[in-house]
Amino acid sequence: MTLANQITLFRLAMVPVFCAMVYQYTADLYLLRAAAAVVYALAAVSDALDGWVARRFRQESALGRRLDPLADKLLINLGFVFMAANEQFVPHVPLWFPVAVLARDVFIVMGAWLINEFFGPVRVKPRISGKATTALQMFTLIALILALPGSGTLIWINLAFCVWSAADYFLFGWTQVAEKESPQ
Numbered sequence: 001m002t003l004a005n006q007i008t009l010f011r012l013a014m015v016p017v018f019c020a021m022v023y024q025y026t027a028d029l030y031l032l033r034a035a036a037a038v039v040y041a042l043a044a045v046s047d048a049l050d051g052w053v054a055r056r057f058r059q060e061s062a063l064g065r066r067l068d069p070l071a072d073k074l075l076i077n078l079g080f081v082f083m084a085a086n087e088q089f090v091p092h093v094p095l096w097f098p099v100a101v102l103a104r105d106v107f108i109v110m111g112a113w114l115i116n117e118f119f120g121p122v123r124v125k126p127r128i129s130g131k132a133t134t135a136l137q138m139f140t141l142i143a144l145i146l147a148l149p150g151s152g153t154l155i156w157i158n159l160a161f162c163v164w165s166a167a168d169y170f171l172f173g174w175t176q177v178a179e180k181e182s183p184q
Contacts, residue, residue, distance in 0.1 A: 004054035005064050007046050011071040014043040015078060023082040025089060037145045043075055076137045077102055083144060091144060091152045101137065104162040108169045115173050119180045127172060129165035136161050
């Protein structure tokens, strides 16, 4: 197993640790929140590091291409789920928010699967809307953990980005279907 994949597995192992800390947090356990911030920072650094190691030392692999985005999605999505599930977590994360974030991801994955299943191989291409949405979600997670002013407003901005990127991926998929259906 490559070093890049080992770093990604480390990030995957941080997901339940981070989620447990967020869920167990109470106002009298402020150090737990600080520890969650440190774990999240380690996970974020490992995300950058595994990509650099993979490119620098030519350790890119099919496993890494699947594990890396999975680790990112689990950390972000489950982080929001556990924040919303902890009623003592301030600022409050409404229950609908992780549902909206997860719904976007399910919509994109199901759309790709449907195109692949019914119209042939789908071209998987990261979109700027998806990268921007993920970056905003990561920033929002940090802002919520650190209880930064305005972090509650970021939830609404995230919702707008989720809708934008879902629509962008839908149009990208629609274009692929139209190309496959048009007479050659």
